[in-house]
Amino acid sequence: MSDGIAITGAKTLPFSFTLPVVxxxxxxxxxxxxxxxxxxxxxxxxxxxICAALAWAALSLAGVERERAxxxxxxALFALAGLLVGRxxxxxxxxxFGWFLGWFIYWIGRGRYRMFLPPYLTAGExxxxxxxxxxxxxxxxxxxxxxxxxxxxxxxxxxxxxxxxEMLAFDPEGYSLKHYRDFFTSADxxxxxxxxxxxxxxxxxLAVSFGTLAAIGLSSEHVPxxxxxxxxxxxxxxxxxxxxxxxxxxxYSRIGLQGTYLGVVLAHAALGIPFVIITVxxxxxxxxxxxxxxxxxxxxxxxxxxxxVQMPLILPGVISGGLFAFITSFxxxxxxxxxxxxxxxTLPWQMFTGLRExxxxxxxxxxxxxxxxxxxxxxxxxxxxxxxxxxxGMSPG
Amino acid sequence: xNLAKTLMASTALTxxxxxxxxxxxxxxxxxxxxIDSMTLVSWGGAYQNSQQKAYVEPYIEMNPEVSATWDESSxxxxxxxxxxxxxxxxxxxxxDVVASDAIRLCDEGLAMEVDHDDILKPAPDGTDASDDxxxxxxxDCFIPQIVYSTTFGYRTDMVPEGVDAPDSVCDVWDTExxxxxxxxxxxxxxxxxxxxxxxxxxxxxxxxxxxxxxxQDRALDKLDEIKDDVIWWSAGADTPQLLAxxxxxxxxxxNGRLFSVIEEQDQPVGMLWDMxxxxxxxxxxxxxxxxxxxxxxxxxxxxxxxxQRLADQSAYISYGPARESSAxxxxxxAELGIEMAPHMPTxxxxxxxxxxxxxxxxxxxxxxxxxxFQAWLAQ
Numbered sequence: 001m002s003d004g005i006a007i008t009g010a011k012t013l014p015f016s017f018t019l020p021v022v023x024x025x026x027x028x029x030x031x032x033x034x035x036x037x038x039x040x041x042x043x044x045x046x047x048x049x050i051c052a053a054l055a056w057a058a059l060s061l062a063g064v065e066r067e068r069a070x071x072x073x074x075x076a077l078f079a080l081a082g083l084l085v086g087r088x089x090x091x092x093x094x095x096x097f098g099w100f101l102g103w104f105i106y107w108i109g110r111g112r113y114r115m116f117l118p119p120y121l122t123a124g125e126x127x128x129x130x131x132x133x134x135x136x137x138x139x140x141x142x143x144x145x146x147x148x149x150x151x152x153x154x155x156x157x158x159x160x161x162x163x164x165x166e167m168l169a170f171d172p173e174g175y176s177l178k179h180y181r182d183f184f185t186s187a188d189x190x191x192x193x194x195x196x197x198x199x200x201x202x203x204x205x206l207a208v209s210f211g212t213l214a215a216i217g218l219s220s221e222h223v224p225x226x227x228x229x230x231x232x233x234x235x236x237x238x239x240x241x242x243x244x245x246x247x248x249x250x251x252y253s254r255i256g257l258q259g260t261y262l263g264v265v266l267a268h269a270a271l272g273i274p275f276v277i278i279t280v281x282x283x284x285x286x287x288x289x290x291x292x293x294x295x296x297x298x299x300x301x302x303x304x305x306x307x308x309v310q311m312p313l314i315l316p317g318v319i320s321g322g323l324f325a326f327i328t329s330f331x332x333x334x335x336x337x338x339x340x341x342x343x344x345x346t347l348p349w350q351m352f353t354g355l356r357e358x359x360x361x362x363x364x365x366x367x368x369x370x371x372x373x374x375x376x377x378x379x380x381x382x383x384x385x386x387x388x389x390x391x392x393g394m395s396p397g
Numbered sequence: 398x399n400l401a402k403t404l405m406a407s408t409a410l411t412x413x414x415x416x417x418x419x420x421x422x423x424x425x426x427x428x429x430x431x432i433d434s435m436t437l438v439s440w441g442g443a444y445q446n447s448q449q450k451a452y453v454e455p456y457i458e459m460n461p462e463v464s465a466t467w468d469e470s471s472x473x474x475x476x477x478x479x480x481x482x483x484x485x486x487x488x489x490x491x492x493d494v495v496a497s498d499a500i501r502l503c504d505e506g507l508a509m510e511v512d513h514d515d516i517l518k519p520a521p522d523g524t525d526a527s528d529d530x531x532x533x534x535x536x537d538c539f540i541p542q543i544v545y546s547t548t549f550g551y552r553t554d555m556v557p558e559g560v561d562a563p564d565s566v567c568d569v570w571d572t573e574x575x576x577x578x579x580x581x582x583x584x585x586x587x588x589x590x591x592x593x594x595x596x597x598x599x600x601x602x603x604x605x606x607x608x609x610x611x612x613q614d615r616a617l618d619k620l621d622e623i624k625d626d627v628i629w630w631s632a633g634a635d636t637p638q639l640l641a642x643x644x645x646x647x648x649x650x651x652n653g654r655l656f657s658v659i660e661e662q663d664q665p666v667g668m669l670w671d672m673x674x675x676x677x678x679x680x681x682x683x684x685x686x687x688x689x690x691x692x693x694x695x696x697x698x699x700x701x702x703x704x705q706r707l708a709d710q711s712a713y714i715s716y717g718p719a720r721e722s723s724a725x726x727x728x729x730x731a732e733l734g735i736e737m738a739p740h741m742p743t744x745x746x747x748x749x750x751x752x753x754x755x756x757x758x759x760x761x762x763x764x765x766x767x768x769x770f771q772a773w774l775a776q
């Protein structure tokens with residue numbers, strides 16, 4: 001509701017509408033709060049009753065003019081209730097809920113939810129308009145919560161994946177950097193980090209070189225069996241990883257590559273090539289072939305044409321493909337377990353064994369670091385993509 | 398049950414024996430050509446650390462030219478060794494496995510058969526290695542290191558008020574007195590035995606009963622009573638995590654994990670020794686190593702399985718040394734300084750009521766009972 005102009009007037013709606021809606025919202029939150037305390041039914045009924053009562057009090061007793069005061073009152077009320085149940089963490093959750101409830105009461109009760117929608121929409125259409133947004137939000141929460149939960153747990157002062165009472169009370173004693181210290185001082189983790197850093201860039205380099213050449217070759221019309229060759233090159237992305245891994249294991253064992261650094265690099269390059277082919281092929285769609293003919297006409301040989309004309313134009317596709325190839329190698333665990341030996345133990349491998357044998361929050365610390373690296377890389381990809389689109393005039397941004 | 402008796406006798410000697418001078422016997426392969434790197438396979442975590450501290454580091458100190466690499470693959474050692482043998486490319490030198498896996502690898506010809514008296518150092522008093530390890534040598538390929546047990550831990554702060562803490566394995570079934578979830582391993586081994594025992598089967602008849610269809614159904618019926626309260630675990634670290642979370646009231650895991658939760662992590666957890674199930678862990682040598690490789694492995698084994706080294710290991714983890722002669726040498730924890738003997742599963746006070754993993758029975762019945770158990774789980 002931030003930007004935009006009110007196009008439908010607000011009016012106070014009857015309680016026969018407002019109270020059930022607010023009550024239903026209260027019941028939903030009561031369901032969570034009640035289940036957490038071990039009394040689901042009580043939570044649902046209590047939540048509905050309390051929220052409906054508050055809505056009635058706010059809209060009829062306090063009136064519309066004292067909206068601000070009522071909102072602060074609701075926040076204070078729930079913060080206090082939260083404080084009694086769950087100390088500081090409870091107070092924060094309570095205050096957030098109070099803030100939401102205060103806003104929700106007036107949003108429903110005063111009919112503000114229609115303000116920015118065209119007046120001719122039916123009730124069903126309005127309902128769908130907001131349901132759609134709630135579903136999108138729920139999908140987002142579902143995707144992101146597991147990642148967010150990991151981050152605070154990595155600062156745990158204890159050696160378990162547990163939110164301790166001290167952590168929930170925001171007691172500094174409950175937090176520590178010891179798992180990060182463990183990561184940076186333990187020989188095993190440092191060896192794994194070194195292996196990952198040695199393997200991923202080389203695998204990326206190979207994947208980018210071969211993938212780009214393959215994409216350019218496959219996009220010229222005179223190559224026979226283009227579709228079939230493309231399918232074979234893309235197959236590592238489609239075939240289940242465990243099949244590729246087992247196949248590579250037996251093949252590499254025969255030719256003496258199993259358990260070697262080169263073997264892991266080649267395996268990871270094979271996994272990364274499809275990403276490069278796909279992104280580079282996509283950029284080549286917008287590449288004007290007459291440019292290469294013009295360059296040839298001006299006397300440039302094919303290598304110079306590629307280096308000076310074609311490469312700069314498809315560079316964003318090459319780089320984003322390279323980043324995907326890098327992340328593939330950096331995050332890969334199945335193939336390296338088969339193809340590598342103990343000397344090539346990478347970070348994900350170390351995390352995998354660590355998770356099975358010793359549930360230690362060091363894994364969470366590493367996960368947090370890796371998530372940050374992935375976010376940085378993907379942001380770079382997105383910025384490059386926008387820049388290339390802008391340069392080629394494909395989007396107005 | 399010979400093994401259980403041997404174990405008891407070995408700890409009973411704790412008082413009797415004094416410090417004995419180590420013998421300076423050289424390994425039988427001393428002076429032969431050896432490679433300078435070893436790939437050792439183990440379980441990772443605290444257990445691998447105890448091996449590293451107790452014998453790998455001292456060995457490398459004596460032989461500075463040697464380097465050791467750990468591969469934390471013991472869990473899937475059987476499958477990986479099979480694949481390696483098939484590909485004709487064995488990259489491991491010494492593999493740490495549980496006894497049942499050692500028996501399988503030996504039967505399949507993937508592990509080397511050894512003469513324990515030839516390749517292992519005698520006890521300090523001159524007893525042959527095979528007598529010193531006694532019945533723990535459950536396979537010709539298996540070189541035992543430790544005795545561990547699977548047993549139950551419980552949250553001391555979740556014991557209801559006015560009730561005594563659980564002291565019997567059958568309290569797992571008593572959800573009225575001790576409400577809360579239980580965690581059990583997602584496999585029939587141990588669970589079936591405990592179920593029959595708590596259903597009133599005498600201890601020495603458990604395997605006779607379990608060999609019959611009715612007996613297996615009876616055990617599953619007993620497990621059915623608590624099925625809704627069970628969280629099934631598959632990794633040794635799961636139960637400690639669930640206990641620390643307060644997610645379960647009691648759960649089975651390895652005694653070393655419980656020691657770590659209680660003594661090192663300081664969690665409000667207690668443990669039961671009742672009906673603990675003994676099992677063994679030890680080394681196997683893969684078949685068909687090259688001669689220089691094998692010589693290095695034998696030289697290392699001679700050192701790493703001697704009486705003092707096995708006793709040293711118990712300073713890092715609460716598992717009992719497999720040699721009878723090591724028991725008197727068990728001392729204190731390397732960091733906490735607490736006396737380790739009372740935390741050994743084989744300590745007479747802890748070993749009043751025990752069971753031994755029945756290798757023969759499970760070798761014969763594992764596939765059948767596994768299938769039944771999984772079908773029951775899926776119901």
